Amino acid sequence: MTSDALFQSILEDTRALLQRDRNPRKNTIALLPETAALLEGPILDQPGKAPTDTPATSTPPRPADMSGPATVVEPDLGGAIDALRLEVSGCTKCGLCKTRKQTVFGVGNLNADLVFVGEAPGADEDRLGEPFVGKAGQLLTDIIEKGMLLTRNDVYICNVLKCRPPDNRDPQPDEVAQCEPYLIRQLELIRPRVICALGRHAAQTLLKTTESTGKLRGTWHNYHNIPLRVTYHPAYLLRKPEDKRKTWDDVKQIMKVLRGEESPAI
Ligand code: SF4
Structure with missing residues (x-):
């Protein structure tokens, strides 16, 4: 030729x-x-x-x-993500590096239209190195597969903190401050069409607010010109299954945007 x-x-x-x-x-x-x-x-x-x-x-x-x-x-989104993952794996910027088994960076499709952002790894995630793999993770998988008719490979899943807080305590402000740049870079690289913040810590970190999940959900927010929806963390839904209906409402709104049926004014 x-x-x-x-x-x-x-x-x-x-x-x-x-x-x-x-x-x-x-x-x-x-x-x-x-x-x-x-x-x-x-x-x-x-x-x-x-x-x-x-x-x-x-x-x-x-x-x-x-x-x-x-x-x-x-040309090399995967390479950029891998470089960031490597940087995170050796991170000692906050005290959680002393108690983690391993960092938990993120998993899923780098070209995903939808990114879920949770709070921090739990014991199962710390052990396996993957976010949302315990009971709460199974519920998130059900939301993705049964609610959205997608697979975990269609979306990207990560947390605000990349290391597990001991005894699953709440993230401390200094830990969030040190770790958030990694999340910002992840979202810059993946640049999804929609972000779904799971629970209070993810929502408050991404939206720079102190409002509760209940006040933040039910409407669209703007994260650097990406539509962001807040819903309940799956771990919370395991404790309060009666709020699954509200999460289902949030999921339906997200799917309307992903299917191009609605374009949120943000
Ligand atoms: S939580 Fe984040 S900032 Fe803290 S050690 Fe782990 S990767 Fe580094």
Whole structure:
């Protein structure tokens, strides 16, 4: 195949990929480094184009007939998340590093439209290194699978704190202050269409408020231009199952936005 034909073929494949995955609230897609390199070479090696040492995050030219928002290629979202995960795994910024078995970074789809943010790992999560794997985690899985008709692999799940507070006590303000930058970076990288804050600590951290979950739920909030919904933490719902109905109401509102049926004014 000539280099011109190869270039056209890559453009056609890329156009199909972008049109398939086009999402009005996202301006990035994840590509394997090899794919990004393949794209970068033919595009940037064209006469008059930028030199080939241009960083892989540069924006490739758009096909002339492609409508819709410009798409910036994020060549290694997975690499950026892995680097952050590695940084967190060695973190000693607060005292929880002394009592944790391991850090609990986050799990799920890096291109997720929906991110759940909880409070902190519990004993099961500390042991297994994955968020929401105990009884509360099973309830969250039920909410995702039975309520939303999604799978855990469709969403991303993480916590405000990446290390377990001893005896599952509440996170302390200094611990939240030290750990929150990791959460902010996670959300910046994943940039979901909707965030669901599970419980008071997640909601108060993300929204910088002292209001209760009861006062914060039932409406849309704005987290750096991402619609955010507050609902009850699954651990609370295990203690107060009568409030599951309210969480179901929250889930329905989230699904309307994810399905494009509603666009919250935030
Ligand atoms: S809770 Fe966060 S800030 Fe504290 S040691 Fe763990 S990762 Fe670091």
